[in-house]
Amino acid sequence: MIVSGSASQSLAASLARVLDEPLTTPTYDRFPDGETLAAVPEFEGGRATVVASTVSNDAHIELLQLQDAVREAGAEEVVTVIPYMGYGRQDDAFEAGHPISARAVARAISTGADRVLTVNPHERDVCEFFEPTATAVDAAGRLAEPLPDALEDPVFLSPDAGATHLAETVRDAYGAGETDYFEKTRRSGTEVEISPSDVDVAGRDVVVTDDIIATGSTMSEAVAVLSERGVDRVFITCVHPLLVRNAYTKLSRAGVEAIYGTDTVERPVSSVSVAPAIADEL
Template structure:
């Protein structure tokens, strides 16, 4: 049975269809004091809990869902974290700070037999889970909603570490070059970006990243491009906080495409096939 967190209902529905399993009807409520409560139907056999932890409330809801399915009769629990909040806090940056990704992973591990993340920002985060954890790559599916008529496309990553993501989308799409911007981070807010060496003049450009949060760094990078034909942004996790979408539009982005790990208007691709394939291999 597929059991969805309130922030992942579309992806959970798609995963149920991919796996040919029943989708549970889950109730989400809050008490007058603000505490949350979930209710799930009886479960036989395996429960697959699908919940993006987009905020602190979603973390609490996930832990409740894991406990609820056990109470409802689940013999085993698989937890799918399409988007794992706090995953970018994978180390203590200052003395006395927590390794937040580790703390969250340990909490999630207490209620599950296995974990699946989707393009977690730092793959090493999977080592923080006490349960077996697998990181699933959904980037090939970002090619699906891209226009079929891209003109001599260039797939660009925001830095060298993200180049495999750009190459993955390029390979799934077909023709095109892959390259990356040079990025030097001087501090948490001070980032120096230089354009790639690939000539993008009169060519369609697809900028690929795992997460678009505020859109500031990506907008700056796009502004460095030399007269591209069209510019598209493709990302797995469309956080798009505050006015990120507006920043990208003002930077000259023609369209943004993303998966449904975080369900937004731009979620035109689904991570469900990649997750279903990974679960099916076990």
């Protein structure tokens, strides 16, 4: 049975359809003192698949409650799917005395799960913080689906050399194009110069791929550089479209043709579902 966190209702419904499994209806409430309550009034079956992106502190608590609720209702196995793992980028201590937050939340989630899946974690090593080790689901290839069919001599760009696999995955799924990455040169403590490393983008369509877009500041600067180099159209694709505050406006003002994200974080730009990729791992 599929159990949805409040932030992942569309994805949970898509996964239920792909797997042809029933979808239960949890309830989400808040007590007068601010404490949350996530419950599962109706549950049947041996396995519970809890689908919950941890996009906020409340979402983390909600996930723990849903895991406990289905176990209390008689689930023999609890599979926890974390489409977007909050705190996943805090995989190391920033300085002495700081926590490794990704490890802290992973340990908490592990206590209520028999198995954990998470989609395209920013740092794959965070999977090792779970017990047992979480499975990383690669859904980047899904980002090729909403792209126009006839891109003009496309170039697929990743945000840095370490993320070229993202660009390659989307390019391979699309079926044509070159790949490249942005080089970041720090000029001062606050100034970073961004430019494509090698490829000529003049008159060509460019697809910028990333795992997470949060504020959109770095991405909009990158788009500005592409415009200066005579790019034709720029499309932005990302697995986790957080797009906090005015990120969408920044990118649109920079001249982006379209932004495509998945439903790991449910936003207006979530034009493709990761449900098939998750289903393949279940």
